[in-house]
Amino acid sequence: MIEKVRERVRDLLSSGEVKGFLGLSNKYGNTGPHLFCDAEDLDGLVIGDWKGPGDARYTLNKQLIHIVRKYPDDVFGVLVRGCDDRGLKVLYTWNQLNPEKVIPVGIACSQDLADACECRKPYPDDFVAGEKVEGRASDSVARLDALDVAGRFEAWLKEFSKCIKCYGCRDVCPMCFCKECTLEDDRLVNNGVIPPEIPVFHLTRAVHMVGRCIDCGLCNEVCPADIPLRTLYKKVADIVDEEFQYRPGQELYAKSPLNILMQPSSTG
Amino acid sequence: MDYRTVLTTCTYCGCGCNFYLEVLDGQVIDTIPCKTHPVNEGKLCIKGWNVHEFIQSPKRLKRPLIRRDGVLTEATWDEALDYTVSGLKAIKDAHGSDSIAFLTSAKVTNEENYLLQKFARAAVGTNSVDHCARL
Ligand code: SF4
Ligand code: SF4
Ligand code: SF4
Numbered sequence: 001m002i003e004k005v006r007e008r009v010r011d012l013l014s015s016g017e018v019k020g021f022l023g024l025s026n027k028y029g030n031t032g033p034h035l036f037c038d039a040e041d042l043d044g045l046v047i048g049d050w051k052g053p054g055d056a057r058y059t060l061n062k063q064l065i066h067i068v069r070k071y072p073d074d075v076f077g078v079l080v081r082g083c084d085d086r087g088l089k090v091l092y093t094w095n096q097l098n099p100e101k102v103i104p105v106g107i108a109c110s111q112d113l114a115d116a117c118e119c120r121k122p123y124p125d126d127f128v129a130g131e132k133v134e135g136r137a138s139d140s141v142a143r144l145d146a147l148d149v150a151g152r153f154e155a156w157l158k159e160f161s162k163c164i165k166c167y168g169c170r171d172v173c174p175m176c177f178c179k180e181c182t183l184e185d186d187r188l189v190n191n192g193v194i195p196p197e198i199p200v201f202h203l204t205r206a207v208h209m210v211g212r213c214i215d216c217g218l219c220n221e222v223c224p225a226d227i228p229l230r231t232l233y234k235k236v237a238d239i240v241d242e243e244f245q246y247r248p249g250q251e252l253y254a255k256s257p258l259n260i261l262m263q264p265s266s267t268g
Numbered sequence: 269m270d271y272r273t274v275l276t277t278c279t280y281c282g283c284g285c286n287f288y289l290e291v292l293d294g295q296v297i298d299t300i301p302c303k304t305h306p307v308n309e310g311k312l313c314i315k316g317w318n319v320h321e322f323i324q325s326p327k328r329l330k331r332p333l334i335r336r337d338g339v340l341t342e343a344t345w346d347e348a349l350d351y352t353v354s355g356l357k358a359i360k361d362a363h364g365s366d367s368i369a370f371l372t373s374a375k376v377t378n379e380e381n382y383l384l385q386k387f388a389r390a391a392v393g394t395n396s397v398d399h400c401a402r403l
Contacts, residue, residue, distance in 0.1 A: 019269070020269075020271070027275070028275045030275060030286070030302050030303075030304040030305055031303065031304045032273055032275060032288045032300065032302060032303075032304075033273050033288065033290075033300060034273060035271045035272075035273075050303070050304045055303065055304075056303045056304050057303070058300065058303065059300070063273075063290060063298075063300075066290065066292065066297055066298060067269075067271055067292065070269075070292060070293070071269055074269075164313065164314075165314065166311075166312065166313050166314045166317060167314055167317060168301070168311065168312060168314075168317060171299075171317050172301075221303070221310055222301065222310055222311055222312075223311070224311040224312075224313070
Protein backbone atom coordinates (compact mmCIF):
# COMPACT_ATOMS: atom_id res chain seq x y z
CA MET A 1 0.00 0.00 0.00
CA ILE A 2 2.64 2.49 1.07
CA GLU A 3 4.76 1.74 -2.02
CA LYS A 4 1.91 2.80 -4.32
CA VAL A 5 1.45 6.02 -2.39
CA ARG A 6 5.19 6.68 -2.43
CA GLU A 7 5.35 6.06 -6.16
CA ARG A 8 2.56 8.54 -6.85
CA VAL A 9 4.09 11.17 -4.58
CA ARG A 10 7.49 10.68 -6.21
CA ASP A 11 5.92 11.26 -9.63
CA LEU A 12 4.11 14.38 -8.48
CA LEU A 13 7.24 15.85 -6.96
CA SER A 14 9.73 14.92 -9.65
CA SER A 15 7.47 16.16 -12.47
CA GLY A 16 7.10 19.45 -10.62
CA GLU A 17 3.31 19.11 -10.62
CA VAL A 18 3.24 19.93 -6.93
CA LYS A 19 5.42 22.20 -4.84
CA GLY A 20 5.04 19.90 -1.85
CA PHE A 21 3.09 16.90 -0.63
CA LEU A 22 1.40 17.13 2.75
CA GLY A 23 1.35 13.66 4.24
CA LEU A 24 2.39 11.72 7.30
CA SER A 25 5.89 10.82 8.34
CA ASN A 26 7.59 8.70 10.95
CA LYS A 27 10.11 10.92 12.64
CA TYR A 28 11.55 11.04 16.15
CA GLY A 29 9.80 7.75 16.97
CA ASN A 30 6.33 9.17 16.30
CA THR A 31 3.98 9.68 13.37
CA GLY A 32 2.99 13.21 12.48
CA PRO A 33 2.18 15.55 9.59
CA HIS A 34 5.00 16.39 7.23
CA LEU A 35 5.45 18.39 4.04
CA PHE A 36 7.50 16.37 1.57
CA CYS A 37 9.27 18.56 -0.98
CA ASP A 38 11.98 16.25 -2.31
CA ALA A 39 11.14 13.25 -4.54
CA GLU A 40 14.28 11.51 -3.30
CA ASP A 41 13.40 11.89 0.36
CA LEU A 42 10.22 9.87 0.88
CA ASP A 43 11.51 7.15 3.20
CA GLY A 44 9.62 8.38 6.25
CA LEU A 45 6.27 8.50 4.40
CA VAL A 46 3.51 6.49 6.13
CA ILE A 47 -0.29 6.36 5.94
CA GLY A 48 -1.00 6.74 9.65
CA ASP A 49 -1.46 3.13 10.81
CA TRP A 50 0.50 3.17 14.08
CA LYS A 51 -0.67 0.36 16.35
CA GLY A 52 -3.98 -0.09 14.61
CA PRO A 53 -5.55 1.02 11.32
CA GLY A 54 -5.78 4.80 11.00
CA ASP A 55 -4.90 5.54 14.62
CA ALA A 56 -2.37 8.19 13.63
CA ARG A 57 -4.55 10.29 11.33
CA TYR A 58 -4.10 14.06 11.40
CA THR A 59 -6.06 17.04 10.26
CA LEU A 60 -4.04 17.50 7.06
CA ASN A 61 -6.65 19.58 5.23
CA LYS A 62 -6.48 22.15 8.02
CA GLN A 63 -2.72 22.36 7.66
CA LEU A 64 -3.09 22.65 3.91
CA ILE A 65 -5.31 25.70 4.46
CA HIS A 66 -2.58 27.25 6.62
CA ILE A 67 -0.02 26.77 3.84
CA VAL A 68 -2.14 27.95 0.91
CA ARG A 69 -3.26 31.07 2.75
CA LYS A 70 0.35 32.18 2.39
CA TYR A 71 1.10 30.44 -0.92
CA PRO A 72 -2.19 30.65 -2.87
CA ASP A 73 -0.54 30.32 -6.30
CA ASP A 74 1.25 27.04 -5.66
CA VAL A 75 -0.13 23.53 -6.13
CA PHE A 76 0.13 21.06 -3.25
CA GLY A 77 -0.57 17.36 -2.97
CA VAL A 78 -2.30 15.98 0.10
CA LEU A 79 -2.92 12.51 1.51
CA VAL A 80 -6.66 11.81 1.72
CA ARG A 81 -8.90 9.08 3.04
CA GLY A 82 -12.63 9.05 2.36
CA CYS A 83 -13.39 11.55 5.08
CA ASP A 84 -10.64 13.95 3.96
CA ASP A 85 -11.99 13.72 0.42
CA ARG A 86 -15.45 14.70 1.70
CA GLY A 87 -13.69 17.50 3.56
CA LEU A 88 -12.01 18.77 0.40
CA LYS A 89 -15.39 18.97 -1.38
CA VAL A 90 -16.86 21.07 1.42
CA LEU A 91 -13.73 23.24 1.68
CA TYR A 92 -13.85 23.86 -2.09
CA THR A 93 -17.52 24.74 -1.81
CA TRP A 94 -16.82 27.22 1.01
CA ASN A 95 -13.85 28.71 -0.91
CA GLN A 96 -11.30 27.68 1.67
CA LEU A 97 -9.28 25.70 -0.86
CA ASN A 98 -9.04 25.93 -4.62
CA PRO A 99 -9.57 22.59 -6.43
CA GLU A 100 -7.16 23.70 -9.16
CA LYS A 101 -4.38 24.01 -6.62
CA VAL A 102 -4.86 20.73 -4.76
CA ILE A 103 -3.92 17.25 -5.94
CA PRO A 104 -5.31 14.65 -3.54
CA VAL A 105 -3.54 11.30 -3.26
CA GLY A 106 -6.24 8.92 -2.07
CA ILE A 107 -6.11 5.76 -0.01
CA ALA A 108 -9.04 3.46 0.74
CA CYS A 109 -9.56 2.40 4.37
CA SER A 110 -9.65 -1.18 5.61
CA GLN A 111 -12.89 -2.84 6.72
CA ASP A 112 -11.68 -2.72 10.35
CA LEU A 113 -11.29 1.03 10.20
CA ALA A 114 -14.56 1.53 8.34
CA ASP A 115 -16.32 -0.50 11.06
CA ALA A 116 -14.66 1.40 13.89
CA CYS A 117 -15.56 4.71 12.23
CA GLU A 118 -19.07 3.52 11.29
CA CYS A 119 -18.16 5.19 8.01
CA ARG A 120 -20.67 5.55 5.18
CA LYS A 121 -18.00 5.86 2.48
CA PRO A 122 -14.58 4.62 3.58
CA TYR A 123 -12.80 5.56 0.37
CA PRO A 124 -12.17 8.73 -1.64
CA ASP A 125 -13.59 9.13 -5.16
CA ASP A 126 -10.13 8.32 -6.53
CA PHE A 127 -7.47 6.35 -4.76
CA VAL A 128 -4.06 4.91 -5.55
CA ALA A 129 -3.90 2.26 -2.83
CA GLY A 130 -6.18 0.03 -0.77
CA GLU A 131 -9.39 -1.80 -1.63
CA LYS A 132 -12.89 -0.42 -1.66
CA VAL A 133 -14.80 -1.87 1.33
CA GLU A 134 -18.44 -1.58 2.41
CA GLY A 135 -19.64 1.57 4.10
CA ARG A 136 -22.05 1.21 6.99
CA ALA A 137 -24.66 2.99 9.09
CA SER A 138 -24.03 3.95 12.69
CA ASP A 139 -24.81 1.50 15.50
CA SER A 140 -23.87 4.05 18.13
CA VAL A 141 -26.59 6.41 16.89
CA ALA A 142 -29.10 3.54 16.74
CA ARG A 143 -28.30 2.56 20.33
CA LEU A 144 -29.07 6.06 21.58
CA ASP A 145 -32.13 6.36 19.36
CA ALA A 146 -33.50 3.25 21.08
CA LEU A 147 -33.76 5.19 24.37
CA ASP A 148 -36.76 7.41 25.11
CA VAL A 149 -36.22 11.19 25.04
CA ALA A 150 -35.59 11.49 28.79
CA GLY A 151 -33.10 8.61 28.71
CA ARG A 152 -31.30 10.08 25.75
CA PHE A 153 -31.08 13.51 27.37
CA GLU A 154 -29.78 12.00 30.58
CA ALA A 155 -27.16 9.99 28.69
CA TRP A 156 -25.91 13.10 26.89
CA LEU A 157 -25.87 15.26 30.01
CA LYS A 158 -23.79 12.60 31.70
CA GLU A 159 -21.32 12.69 28.80
CA PHE A 160 -21.20 16.49 28.56
CA SER A 161 -20.60 16.85 32.28
CA LYS A 162 -17.15 15.31 31.76
CA CYS A 163 -16.04 18.17 29.48
CA ILE A 164 -12.92 20.12 30.55
CA LYS A 165 -13.60 22.85 27.97
CA CYS A 166 -10.26 22.38 26.24
CA TYR A 167 -11.73 23.42 22.87
CA GLY A 168 -9.77 20.55 21.32
CA CYS A 169 -12.85 19.39 19.39
CA ARG A 170 -12.96 22.77 17.68
CA ASP A 171 -9.22 23.24 17.33
CA VAL A 172 -8.66 19.91 15.60
CA CYS A 173 -11.65 20.09 13.28
CA PRO A 174 -10.64 20.47 9.63
CA MET A 175 -14.01 22.06 8.93
CA CYS A 176 -13.73 24.75 11.65
CA PHE A 177 -12.21 27.62 9.72
CA CYS A 178 -14.25 30.62 10.97
CA LYS A 179 -12.30 33.66 12.13
CA GLU A 180 -14.83 34.36 14.87
CA CYS A 181 -16.01 31.29 16.75
CA THR A 182 -19.45 31.05 18.30
CA LEU A 183 -17.93 29.01 21.11
CA GLU A 184 -16.21 32.23 22.20
CA ASP A 185 -19.33 34.40 21.95
CA ASP A 186 -20.10 35.87 25.39
CA ARG A 187 -23.83 35.70 24.71
CA LEU A 188 -23.67 31.91 24.55
CA VAL A 189 -20.55 30.86 26.39
CA ASN A 190 -19.09 32.00 29.68
CA ASN A 191 -15.61 32.68 28.36
CA GLY A 192 -12.67 31.81 30.56
CA VAL A 193 -14.86 29.92 33.04
CA ILE A 194 -14.99 26.18 33.66
CA PRO A 195 -16.92 23.94 33.70
CA PRO A 196 -18.78 24.74 30.49
CA GLU A 197 -22.50 25.31 30.46
CA ILE A 198 -24.14 22.05 29.51
CA PRO A 199 -25.73 21.20 27.22
CA VAL A 200 -25.42 24.64 25.55
CA PHE A 201 -21.69 24.43 24.81
CA HIS A 202 -21.89 21.06 23.06
CA LEU A 203 -25.20 21.65 21.32
CA THR A 204 -23.97 25.00 20.01
CA ARG A 205 -21.07 23.22 18.38
CA ALA A 206 -23.32 20.43 17.11
CA VAL A 207 -25.64 22.94 15.44
CA HIS A 208 -22.66 24.74 13.94
CA MET A 209 -21.38 21.56 12.36
CA VAL A 210 -24.56 21.26 10.28
CA GLY A 211 -23.51 21.37 6.64
CA ARG A 212 -19.86 21.19 7.63
CA CYS A 213 -19.06 18.01 9.58
CA ILE A 214 -17.73 15.37 7.22
CA ASP A 215 -17.56 12.70 9.94
CA CYS A 216 -13.83 12.21 10.22
CA GLY A 217 -14.00 11.51 13.94
CA LEU A 218 -10.88 13.50 14.79
CA CYS A 219 -12.81 15.51 17.43
CA ASN A 220 -13.83 12.30 19.14
CA GLU A 221 -10.24 11.06 19.16
CA VAL A 222 -8.89 14.31 20.55
CA CYS A 223 -11.43 14.65 23.37
CA PRO A 224 -9.61 14.05 26.67
CA ALA A 225 -12.94 13.29 28.32
CA ASP A 226 -13.87 10.60 25.78
CA ILE A 227 -17.19 12.25 24.99
CA PRO A 228 -18.70 10.48 21.94
CA LEU A 229 -18.88 13.71 19.93
CA ARG A 230 -18.84 11.87 16.66
CA THR A 231 -22.08 10.08 17.54
CA LEU A 232 -23.68 13.44 18.32
CA TYR A 233 -22.64 14.95 15.00
CA LYS A 234 -23.62 11.80 13.12
CA LYS A 235 -27.12 12.15 14.56
CA VAL A 236 -27.28 15.83 13.61
CA ALA A 237 -26.13 14.94 10.09
CA ASP A 238 -28.82 12.21 9.88
CA ILE A 239 -31.54 14.71 10.83
CA VAL A 240 -30.35 17.20 8.22
CA ASP A 241 -30.16 14.48 5.59
CA GLU A 242 -33.70 13.34 6.35
CA GLU A 243 -35.09 16.89 6.27
CA PHE A 244 -33.04 18.42 3.48
CA GLN A 245 -31.50 15.45 1.60
CA TYR A 246 -28.07 16.91 2.17
CA ARG A 247 -24.92 15.37 3.58
CA PRO A 248 -21.67 17.38 3.64
CA GLY A 249 -19.04 16.18 1.23
CA GLN A 250 -21.26 13.93 -0.83
CA GLU A 251 -21.35 16.26 -3.79
CA LEU A 252 -19.08 19.08 -4.88
CA TYR A 253 -20.70 22.54 -4.76
CA ALA A 254 -23.92 21.21 -3.20
CA LYS A 255 -25.50 23.99 -1.16
CA SER A 256 -25.70 23.51 2.57
CA PRO A 257 -29.26 23.67 3.97
CA LEU A 258 -28.15 26.68 6.02
CA ASN A 259 -27.84 28.60 2.75
CA ILE A 260 -31.38 27.63 1.84
CA LEU A 261 -32.68 28.65 5.27
CA MET A 262 -31.02 32.03 4.96
CA GLN A 263 -32.80 32.92 1.71
CA PRO A 264 -35.58 35.46 2.36
CA SER A 265 -38.92 33.68 1.94
CA SER A 266 -41.18 34.79 -0.90
CA THR A 267 -44.10 35.45 1.45
CA GLY A 268 -41.88 37.76 3.52
CA MET B 269 8.83 28.36 1.48
CA ASP B 270 9.84 26.56 4.66
CA TYR B 271 7.12 24.50 6.36
CA ARG B 272 7.94 22.27 9.30
CA THR B 273 6.19 20.34 12.00
CA VAL B 274 8.50 20.22 14.99
CA LEU B 275 7.89 17.65 17.71
CA THR B 276 8.37 19.07 21.17
CA THR B 277 7.24 18.79 24.80
CA CYS B 278 4.73 21.15 26.39
CA THR B 279 6.28 23.63 28.82
CA TYR B 280 3.09 24.44 30.68
CA CYS B 281 3.18 21.73 33.33
CA GLY B 282 5.09 18.64 34.39
CA CYS B 283 2.94 16.07 32.52
CA GLY B 284 5.08 16.08 29.40
CA CYS B 285 2.46 16.08 26.63
CA ASN B 286 3.99 16.08 23.16
CA PHE B 287 2.85 18.07 20.18
CA TYR B 288 4.07 19.30 16.83
CA LEU B 289 4.54 23.02 16.44
CA GLU B 290 3.55 24.06 12.95
CA VAL B 291 6.21 26.46 11.68
CA LEU B 292 5.74 28.34 8.41
CA ASP B 293 8.69 30.48 7.29
CA GLY B 294 9.99 30.77 10.82
CA GLN B 295 6.64 31.73 12.34
CA VAL B 296 5.04 29.31 14.80
CA ILE B 297 1.42 29.21 13.63
CA ASP B 298 -0.34 26.29 15.33
CA THR B 299 -0.14 23.37 17.74
CA ILE B 300 -0.94 19.79 16.71
CA PRO B 301 -1.15 17.21 19.53
CA CYS B 302 0.97 14.13 18.80
CA LYS B 303 -1.27 11.08 18.38
CA THR B 304 1.41 8.49 18.91
CA HIS B 305 3.02 9.87 22.06
CA PRO B 306 2.29 7.64 25.07
CA VAL B 307 1.78 10.53 27.51
CA ASN B 308 -1.06 12.37 25.83
CA GLU B 309 -2.16 10.09 22.96
CA GLY B 310 -3.27 12.98 20.76
CA LYS B 311 -5.00 14.97 23.48
CA LEU B 312 -4.12 18.29 25.14
CA CYS B 313 -5.61 20.71 27.67
CA ILE B 314 -6.57 24.23 26.69
CA LYS B 315 -3.15 25.61 27.65
CA GLY B 316 -1.32 23.09 25.47
CA TRP B 317 -3.61 23.81 22.52
CA ASN B 318 -2.61 27.48 22.66
CA VAL B 319 1.07 27.10 23.42
CA HIS B 320 2.09 28.54 20.04
CA GLU B 321 0.61 31.89 21.03
CA PHE B 322 2.92 32.78 23.88
CA ILE B 323 6.12 31.94 22.03
CA GLN B 324 5.77 35.03 19.87
CA SER B 325 3.94 37.20 22.40
CA PRO B 326 5.42 40.70 22.59
CA LYS B 327 4.80 40.50 26.34
CA ARG B 328 7.18 37.60 26.72
CA LEU B 329 10.13 38.16 29.05
CA LYS B 330 13.23 37.59 26.97
CA ARG B 331 15.96 39.37 28.92
CA PRO B 332 16.84 39.49 32.60
CA LEU B 333 15.54 42.50 34.49
CA ILE B 334 17.15 44.09 37.57
CA ARG B 335 15.19 46.41 39.83
CA ARG B 336 17.20 49.63 39.97
CA ASP B 337 15.86 52.43 42.17
CA GLY B 338 12.54 50.64 42.24
CA VAL B 339 12.29 50.30 38.45
CA LEU B 340 12.74 47.03 36.52
CA THR B 341 15.42 47.65 33.92
CA GLU B 342 16.92 45.38 31.27
CA ALA B 343 20.27 43.85 32.07
CA THR B 344 22.74 41.53 30.37
CA TRP B 345 23.00 37.94 31.57
CA ASP B 346 26.45 38.67 33.06
CA GLU B 347 25.10 41.61 35.03
CA ALA B 348 22.11 39.61 36.24
CA LEU B 349 24.22 36.63 37.27
CA ASP B 350 26.79 38.83 39.06
CA TYR B 351 23.98 40.59 40.87
CA THR B 352 22.41 37.28 41.94
CA VAL B 353 25.71 35.77 43.03
CA SER B 354 26.68 38.76 45.13
CA GLY B 355 23.19 38.92 46.64
CA LEU B 356 23.19 35.24 47.55
CA LYS B 357 26.71 35.46 48.97
CA ALA B 358 25.83 38.46 51.12
CA ILE B 359 22.74 36.71 52.53
CA LYS B 360 24.64 33.50 53.17
CA ASP B 361 27.49 35.33 54.95
CA ALA B 362 25.15 37.36 57.10
CA HIS B 363 22.47 34.75 57.92
CA GLY B 364 23.77 31.28 56.94
CA SER B 365 22.83 28.84 54.17
CA ASP B 366 19.49 27.90 55.67
CA SER B 367 18.22 31.43 55.25
CA ILE B 368 18.07 30.75 51.51
CA ALA B 369 15.45 28.66 49.72
CA PHE B 370 15.04 27.75 46.05
CA LEU B 371 11.80 27.59 44.18
CA THR B 372 12.01 25.68 40.92
CA SER B 373 9.44 24.83 38.29
CA ALA B 374 7.32 22.11 36.77
CA LYS B 375 7.75 23.91 33.44
CA VAL B 376 11.41 23.01 33.03
CA THR B 377 13.00 19.66 32.33
CA ASN B 378 13.96 17.01 34.86
CA GLU B 379 17.59 17.75 34.15
CA GLU B 380 17.16 21.46 34.86
CA ASN B 381 15.41 20.64 38.12
CA TYR B 382 18.22 18.31 39.01
CA LEU B 383 20.76 21.07 38.36
CA LEU B 384 18.88 23.52 40.55
CA GLN B 385 18.69 21.20 43.55
CA LYS B 386 22.37 20.37 43.03
CA PHE B 387 23.19 24.05 43.07
CA ALA B 388 21.06 24.56 46.20
CA ARG B 389 22.62 21.67 48.09
CA ALA B 390 26.22 21.63 46.85
CA ALA B 391 26.92 25.30 46.12
CA VAL B 392 24.70 27.13 48.58
CA GLY B 393 24.30 24.41 51.21
CA THR B 394 20.56 24.37 51.81
CA ASN B 395 17.97 21.60 51.57
CA SER B 396 15.13 24.08 51.10
CA VAL B 397 14.05 23.32 47.56
CA ASP B 398 10.44 23.44 46.42
CA HIS B 399 8.49 23.83 43.20
CA CYS B 400 5.35 25.40 41.77
CA ALA B 401 3.50 22.13 41.30
CA ARG B 402 2.92 22.00 45.06
CA LEU B 403 1.03 25.31 45.05
S1 SF4 C 1 -14.15 8.13 8.49
FE1 SF4 C 1 -14.18 6.62 6.82
S2 SF4 C 1 -12.70 7.40 5.38
FE2 SF4 C 1 -12.29 8.43 7.32
S3 SF4 C 1 -10.75 7.16 8.35
FE3 SF4 C 1 -12.74 6.44 9.01
S4 SF4 C 1 -13.21 4.77 7.58
FE4 SF4 C 1 -11.60 5.95 6.66
S1 SF4 D 1 -16.09 14.57 12.90
FE1 SF4 D 1 -15.50 16.16 14.34
S2 SF4 D 1 -13.49 16.91 13.64
FE2 SF4 D 1 -14.42 15.73 11.93
S3 SF4 D 1 -15.50 17.27 10.72
FE3 SF4 D 1 -16.99 16.43 12.17
S4 SF4 D 1 -16.91 17.86 13.90
FE4 SF4 D 1 -15.06 18.22 12.70
S1 SF4 E 1 -12.66 18.06 23.22
FE1 SF4 E 1 -14.03 17.14 24.75
S2 SF4 E 1 -13.38 18.03 26.71
FE2 SF4 E 1 -12.49 19.31 25.10
S3 SF4 E 1 -14.01 20.96 24.82
FE3 SF4 E 1 -14.48 19.37 23.31
S4 SF4 E 1 -16.03 18.10 24.35
FE4 SF4 E 1 -15.04 19.31 25.95
